[in-house]
Amino acid sequence: MKKKYKFLFLKLRDFFLITFLSFFFYFPKELNASETDLGKRIFKNNCAGCHINGGNIIRRSKNLKISSLKRNGIDNAKDIAEIARQGIGIMGGYKDELGDNGDQIVADWVWEQAQKAWIQE
Ligand code: HEC
Numbered sequence: 556m557k558k559k560y561k562f563l564f565l566k567l568r569d570f571f572l573i574t575f576l577s578f579f580f581y582f583p584k585e586l587n588a589s590e591t592d593l594g595k596r597i598f599k600n601n602c603a604g605c606h607i608n609g610g611n612i613i614r615r616s617k618n619l620k621i622s623s624l625k626r627n628g629i630d631n632a633k634d635i636a637e638i639a640r641q642g643i644g645i646m647g648g649y650k651d652e653l654g655d656n657g658d659q660i661v662a663d664w665v666w667e668q669a670q671k672a673w674i675q676e
Contacts, residue, residue: 594664597657601649602639602665609665609673613645621669636662 598606605612609619617623619635629635636658642648653661 590660591664591667594660594667597653597661598664601652601657602661605646609668617644619665619669620673624669632659632662632666634662635665 606619611618617627624630624635629638638646638648639653639658639661640648640650650658
């Protein structure tokens, strides 16, 4: 009888331990995921029209792939945020559409996609 309760207690303890641990491991990932989703959404709404899959339908050579970015001296997310806000060359800026942090969030997402060669969405 006693043994049975002890067994049950251990099961319960494990259950709580796992719940507790997964909360800690899972929660920050969730937050990250939502920022990534937001970046992706902002990109779809404001940039993908011309930069579908990281390309450029107007000026092919000025795309969002790492080789093109580097060639044009863009080598961090901050530079991309500035372009998103203020535009560059014949591309206009999207400051009003992007809102408070949108430029940075979309730039982080674009930079991340560039690192992954735009192959993992
Ligand atoms: C209406 C079409 C259009 C939209 C929408 C657009 N772009 Fe562009 N983008 C361009 C064109 C055209 C260029 C090349 C500009 C030039 O150098 O004359 C460019 C260039 C860029 C570059 C520089 C790329 C390089 O390799 O030099 C970045 C970065 C960029 N765009 C990011 C964005 C982001 C982020 C958004 C969304 C907020 C966006 N663009 C929306 C047309 C667009």
